[in-house]
Amino acid sequence: GNSVTQMEGPVTLSEEAFLTINCTYTATGYPSLFWYVQYPGEGLQLLLKATKADDKGSNKGFEATYRKETTSFHLEKGSVQVSDSAVYFCALGKAAGNKLTFGGGTRVLVKP
Amino acid sequence: DTAVSQTPKYLVTQMGNDKSIKCEQNLGHDTMYWYKQDSKKFLKIMFSYNNKELIINETVPNRFSPKSPDKAHLNLHINSLELGDSAVYFCASSQPSARSNTQYFGPGTRLTVL
Numbered sequence: 001g002n003s004v005t006q007m008e009g010p011v012t013l014s015e016e017a018f019l020t021i022n023c024t025y026t027a028t029g030y031p032s033l034f035w036y037v038q039y040p041g042e043g044l045q046l047l048l049k050a051t052k053a054d055d056k057g058s059n060k061g062f063e064a065t066y067r068k069e070t071t072s073f074h075l076e077k078g079s080v081q082v083s084d085s086a087v088y089f090c091a092l093g094k095a096a097g098n099k100l101t102f103g104g105g106t107r108v109l110v111k112p
Numbered sequence: 113d114t115a116v117s118q119t120p121k122y123l124v125t126q127m128g129n130d131k132s133i134k135c136e137q138n139l140g141h142d143t144m145y146w147y148k149q150d151s152k153k154f155l156k157i158m159f160s161y162n163n164k165e166l167i168i169n170e171t172v173p174n175r176f177s178p179k180s181p182d183k184a185h186l187n188l189h190i191n192s193l194e195l196g197d198s199a200v201y202f203c204a205s206s207q208p209s210a211r212s213n214t215q216y217f218g219p220g221t222r223l224t225v226l
Contacts, residue, residue: 032213043217043220046216049214093215094213099168101157
């Protein structure tokens with residue numbers, strides 16, 4: 001079946017540091033890949049997505065590239081802010097109304 | 113102009129009670145979902161409806177019964193609540209296509225069973 005593995009947190013960084021959160025997946029066919037973010041006390045927000053191999057999703061300074069050869073979709077941001085403190089979820093989904101399969105989430109804490 | 117809304121936001125109740133959580137989306141999507149997030153933040157699909165028809169029913173106790181009166185609404189009724197039902201329940205919706213299935217989530221309902 002489908003599965004998503006992402007690095008366990010918490011990840012603690014200083015402001016303006018570089019952030020990488022690793023995500024690898026197992027799936028049949030060609031899933032879409034997503035990063036969702038959950039700020040404290042809030043629901044999940046879509047951060048970025050990629051629907052095919054070599055696509056790069058980007059939003060709010062975050063980027064992730066769909067790498068089929070390594071089955072990965074690592075999230076990166078060059079300079080984090082305190083406001084980026086949240087839990088980040090990697091997910092994969094197949095088309096046509098299918099469910100999303102989530103990784104376990106990675107808590108990121110950015111200190112001033 | 114909230115896209116996916118849920119009520120209530122918080123729900124505290126005693127074991128054995130029956131409760132409902134409501135979800136509405138104004139995105140015009142055909143598909144809606146319920147997910148459960150446990151205390152360790154792990155998210156798992158429970159149900160999915162497409163245009164009022166059940167299409168995904170994961171291994172969920174039959175005390176949980178979803179109902180979709182129309183494609184903009186998906187409610188979750190839980191009978192005989194147990195301590196282990198305490199979690200955050202998220203509703204989501206999407207308009208699936210051949211290329212993608214981006215899902216949009218509601219703010220969540222935090223259920224606490226005492």
